[in-house]
Amino acid sequence: MATPLMAARAGVSGPDIDGFRTVQRLAYDCAEAVAAQLRPGVTERQAAAMMRRWLADRGVHDWLHLPFAWFGDRTAFTGFKVPHQFFPTGRRLTEGMPFILDAAPIYQGYTADIGYTSSLGPNRVLDHLLDDLAVHRALIVEAVRAGRTLRQIYLDVDELMARQGYENRHRAYPFGVIAHRVGKISDGTVRPHAFGFGSRALLGLLQDGVRGHREGWSPLWNPRKSSDHPATPGLWAVEPHLGFRGVGAKFEELLVVQEDGDAYWLDDTLPHLRRWAGRGISGSLATGSAPDADPPGETAARAVVATAEAIAKEAV
Amino acid sequence: MTSLYDLPGARRFEVASTDGVRLACVEAGNPAGPTVLLLHGYPDTKEVWADVAARLADRYRIVAYDVRGAGESSRPDATSAYALHRLTDDFEHVLDAVAPDGRVHLVGHDWGSVQSWEFVTTRRTAERVASFTTVSGPSLDHLALVTREGLARPTPKRLSRNVEQLFRSWYVYALHMPVVPELAWRGVLGKHWPAMMARSEKTLGPPEPSLPEDAAFGAKLYRANVRHRMAAPRHDAIAEMPVQLVVPDRDKFLAKRLYDELDRFAPHLTRRQVSGGHWVPRTRPDLMARWIGEFVDQVEQHGTAKPATAAATLASKGRKARRDEANRRRFAGQLAVITGAGSGIGRATALSLAEAGARLVLVDRDAASAERTVDLAQVLGAAEAYAETVDVSDAEAMEQLAAKVRATHGVPDLVVNNAGIGIAGSFLDTSPEEWKRTLDVNLWGVIHGCRLFGAMMVERGQGGHIVNTASAAAFQPSKGLPAYSTSKAAVLMLSECLRAEFASHGIGVTAICPGFVATGITGATRFVGTSAEKERSLREKTTKAYKRRGYGPEKVADAILRAVAENTAVQPVTPEAHAAYAASRFTPRVLRALARVDLPK
Numbered sequence: 079m080a081t082p083l084m085a086a087r088a089g090v091s092g093p094d095i096d097g098f099r100t101v102q103r104l105a106y107d108c109a110e111a112v113a114a115q116l117r118p119g120v121t122e123r124q125a126a127a128m129m130r131r132w133l134a135d136r137g138v139h140d141w142l143h144l145p146f147a148w149f150g151d152r153t154a155f156t157g158f159k160v161p162h163q164f165f166p167t168g169r170r171l172t173e174g175m176p177f178i179l180d181a182a183p184i185y186q187g188y189t190a191d192i193g194y195t196s197s198l199g200p201n202r203v204l205d206h207l208l209d210d211l212a213v214h215r216a217l218i219v220e221a222v223r224a225g226r227t228l229r230q231i232y233l234d235v236d237e238l239m240a241r242q243g244y245e246n247r248h249r250a251y252p253f254g255v256i257a258h259r260v261g262k263i264s265d266g267t268v269r270p271h272a273f274g275f276g277s278r279a280l281l282g283l284l285q286d287g288v289r290g291h292r293e294g295w296s297p298l299w300n301p302r303k304s305s306d307h308p309a310t311p312g313l314w315a316v317e318p319h320l321g322f323r324g325v326g327a328k329f330e331e332l333l334v335v336q337e338d339g340d341a342y343w344l345d346d347t348l349p350h351l352r353r354w355a356g357r358g359i360s361g362s363l364a365t366g367s368a369p370d371a372d373p374p375g376e377t378a379a380r381a382v383v384a385t386a387e388a389i390a391k392e393a394v
Numbered sequence: 395m396t397s398l399y400d401l402p403g404a405r406r407f408e409v410a411s412t413d414g415v416r417l418a419c420v421e422a423g424n425p426a427g428p429t430v431l432l433l434h435g436y437p438d439t440k441e442v443w444a445d446v447a448a449r450l451a452d453r454y455r456i457v458a459y460d461v462r463g464a465g466e467s468s469r470p471d472a473t474s475a476y477a478l479h480r481l482t483d484d485f486e487h488v489l490d491a492v493a494p495d496g497r498v499h500l501v502g503h504d505w506g507s508v509q510s511w512e513f514v515t516t517r518r519t520a521e522r523v524a525s526f527t528t529v530s531g532p533s534l535d536h537l538a539l540v541t542r543e544g545l546a547r548p549t550p551k552r553l554s555r556n557v558e559q560l561f562r563s564w565y566v567y568a569l570h571m572p573v574v575p576e577l578a579w580r581g582v583l584g585k586h587w588p589a590m591m592a593r594s595e596k597t598l599g600p601p602e603p604s605l606p607e608d609a610a611f612g613a614k615l616y617r618a619n620v621r622h623r624m625a626a627p628r629h630d631a632i633a634e635m636p637v638q639l640v641v642p643d644r645d646k647f648l649a650k651r652l653y654d655e656l657d658r659f660a661p662h663l664t665r666r667q668v669s670g671g672h673w674v675p676r677t678r679p680d681l682m683a684r685w686i687g688e689f690v691d692q693v694e695q696h697g698t699a700k701p702a703t704a705a706a707t708l709a710s711k712g713r714k715a716r717r718d719e720a721n722r723r724r725f726a727g728q729l730a731v732i733t734g735a736g737s738g739i740g741r742a743t744a745l746s747l748a749e750a751g752a753r754l755v756l757v758d759r760d761a762a763s764a765e766r767t768v769d770l771a772q773v774l775g776a777a778e779a780y781a782e783t784v785d786v787s788d789a790e791a792m793e794q795l796a797a798k799v800r801a802t803h804g805v806p807d808l809v810v811n812n813a814g815i816g817i818a819g820s821f822l823d824t825s826p827e828e829w830k831r832t833l834d835v836n837l838w839g840v841i842h843g844c845r846l847f848g849a850m851m852v853e854r855g856q857g858g859h860i861v862n863t864a865s866a867a868a869f870q871p872s873k874g875l876p877a878y879s880t881s882k883a884a885v886l887m888l889s890e891c892l893r894a895e896f897a898s899h900g901i902g903v904t905a906i907c908p909g910f911v912a913t914g915i916t917g918a919t920r921f922v923g924t925s926a927e928k929e930r931s932l933r934e935k936t937t938k939a940y941k942r943r944g945y946g947p948e949k950v951a952d953a954i955l956r957a958v959a960e961n962t963a964v965q966p967v968t969p970e971a972h973a974a975y976a977a978s979r980f981t982p983r984v985l986r987a988l989a990r991v992d993l994p995k
Contacts (some may be wrong), residue, residue: 098492202773203773205775206769206770206773240737240914241763241766242742242766243745243767243770245946323745323749323774323948324714331840
């Protein structure tokens with residue numbers, strides 16, 4: 079592998095990992111608590127405000143971005159053309175409607191970025207999507223371990239989605255990212271945010287971007303040439319987002335990439351993992367062995383997708 | 395044609411009604427099942443339901459009777475004896491005889507439906523009706539109220555609706571003439587009516603021998619009720635039970651728009667749209683029996699019609715919601731066979747039909763992807779979905795598929811011959827093997843589908859629809875796509891010829907010409923005359939370009955369903971396909987010039 083990548087600042091050490099885990103759990107607790115309070119008639123703006131208040135009450139004062147909430151077909155970003163459409167609207171929740179809560183709090187200098195998908199009452203389509211996300215989670219970590227470039231992994235995920243019959247909806251995100259790096263933010267007294275994004279966290283991302291540009295890597299994970307390198311050590315907030323006939327589903331959680339190229343999901347006790355466990359779906363590829371180190375492009379993709387599919391079959 | 399009396403367990407009996415009228419009734423079918431009461435129209439007898447009843451008999455208890463003046467029932471002379479309250483008396487007496495305690499599921503066609511509206515909105519009989527399926531027979535009260543509204547608060551829509559119905563009701567005015575209708579029916583009209591029906595409506599089977607007398611006496615139904623109800627409609631004619639409305643789209647006597655506000659009078663309304671004429675109980679018995687059976691089952695199980703599916707409630711209001719509703723009306727319960735259903739346009743079409751509640755047989759060469767489509771279809775609410783692994787170019791396998799479909803699911807109502815492969819590159823680079831493979835899949839696959847399933851549809855004689863996926867390349871020549879364009883042009887012409895041949899059988903044929911649509915076809919296209927490496931990069935580039943074009947297969951599926959509903963002959967889909975289609979007719983030189991342009995490499 080290209081050496082400059084190893085030089086990329088991991089920016090995290092052992093105790094830091096615990097800090098990230100704490101804030102990620104806090105954010106998911108928030109999403110679960112707010113989701114439990116959602117009733118028919120609640121608007122996206124109200125749900126986003128509930129999350130913000132819940133986290134602020136527990137000591138969160140800075141954000142990578144302010145909480146988002148998407149209801150109904152907005153979970154699949156239907157008709158999204160301009161970025162302002164991501165912001166919460168007056169859309170009201172009704173029975174059976176899917177929703178996504180997305181929050182990125184910064185707590186004691188550690189950033190989390192989470193996405194929580196559920197529905198108000200049963201929704202068969204959403205259940206199916208959520209089940210099928212498990213295999214994406216497994217595929218991503220396995221492919222990172224195998225040393226595949228981020229661009230290749232993005233395309234692997236695309237292929238898997240196409241086979242599953244779903245649309246790739248993370249391409250709607252700014253820069254079409256499936257993931258982005260997060261890091262430590264030094265504590266400051268001034269915490270300005272503009273257009274819903276915390277400026278200090280964005281600054282960190284920007285610094286990473288400048289540095290990466292010089293060294294040949296990118297803190298944004300998308301299908302562009304700039305992402306054609308293996309994952310850089312550090313933390314990545316990964317958010318594969320499936321869309322299917324007006325229903326969207328995603329999870330978003332932190333992936334830890336180590337200096338030696340190994341990778342693991344920061345936390346295996348998150349709500350979607352508990353949900354999969356409850357439904358007998360294995361959300362991890364820990365049992366499968368990694369494909370041979372660095373086989374030529376297509377075979378590797380096939381191997382990874384095949385492993386992922388085998389797992390998916392086993393699970394479903 | 396069978397008679398109601400030939401059904402298993404058929405029993406003829408008579409019911410005495412008020413004023414000495416005796417009604418000829420028949421009871422048949424499964425005595426333990428829910429009771430379905432079938433009521434005929436004008437100028438028919440209860441035998442109009444024979445084909446539908448035969449399909450319902452194994453699960454339901456069937457009851458039918460001849461309305462006074464028709465068939466084997468008495469024929470009172472006085473016009474006043476045919477007033478709606480008399481008919482309600484008749485219905486009540488029949489109920490007392492066949493279901494003294496329980497409730498019945500009422501099904502009415504034409505005048506059988508008109509009088510049923512009176513029964514289901516009159517208190518003494520309404521509470522004894524569990525559900526009501528109405529075919530081609532509006533309530534006179536609703537008709538009067540809606541017509542008056544059109545006059546009192548005219549809008550262009552209401553006015554044109556009134557005018558349309560005014561013209562379609564010509565026969566009602568004719569029947570109000572004294573003596574003439576009776577003379578006509580007992581003379582020339584009665585003699586030629588069966589032949590006229592067979593020609594214009596494609597009804598099957600011999601006429602009832604009692605037709606002239608049925609028709610002559612039945613005229614009194616109109617005379618006794620129409621003028622009176624149009625002048626003084628009831629305002630409280632609300633049907634509280636679940637109501638299923640079946641609207642044939644080529645009904646000569648009733649405007650489809652007449653029913654647009656029916657949910658005001660029937661709050662629990664399910665609407666169905668059937669391709670056919672006025673006599674659908676005779677011409678579409680399979681579909682009618684299925685819809686009646688499913689509706690009865692739902693009401694028996696839940697006490698109400700099925701609530702909208704999860705997917706349906708998710709639909710945002712507006713165009714999408716209206717489109718979904720139109721698809722449900724048209725395709726619920728219909729059996730569709732789709733080839734190439736594992737990906738792209740085939741899969742999208744399967745899923746759109748699944749949302750509409752169709753029954754699906756999904757065919758693909760790749761078993762896993764067909765299975766996956768089945769999974770998704772079931773989640774979306776398909777009534778049934780089955781995967782079949784067949785290569786459409788394999789004649790024998792296709793024959794086995796057709797036989798299997800017929801044996802296990804019945805004759806399909808809709809066949810989408812969609813499976814196809816892509817091939818690009820110049821004519822001189824294309825080898826005979828590559829030509830053969832292309833034509834085998836793209837043309838022979840369609841021929842097999844049309845041949846096997848078309849024959850079934852013709853034999854059944856209840857209509858149907860075949861959709862063949864052609865391409866904009868069928869009329870846009872190109873030096874870069876000779877084999878593909880040839881195969882698709884053949885599919886287009888095949889569809890046009892077949893459409894002409896099948897028109898007389900009530901079977902529609904549509905050729906779909908999508909254009910540049912982002913599907914898996916580009917990733918698997920054979921680029922002849924290139925190295926493996928070059929081919930891969932061309933595939934990637936094309937796929938990327940199509941993705942950037944951003945026209946999804948879902949929109950093609952919408953176009954397919956719309957084309958089936960409207961029986962369109964050739965349906966271009968993307969704007970470029972529309973443009974090429976127009977150019978091929980008006981300025982073919984432009985297309986010839988375009989054909990010489992090098993495809994990007």
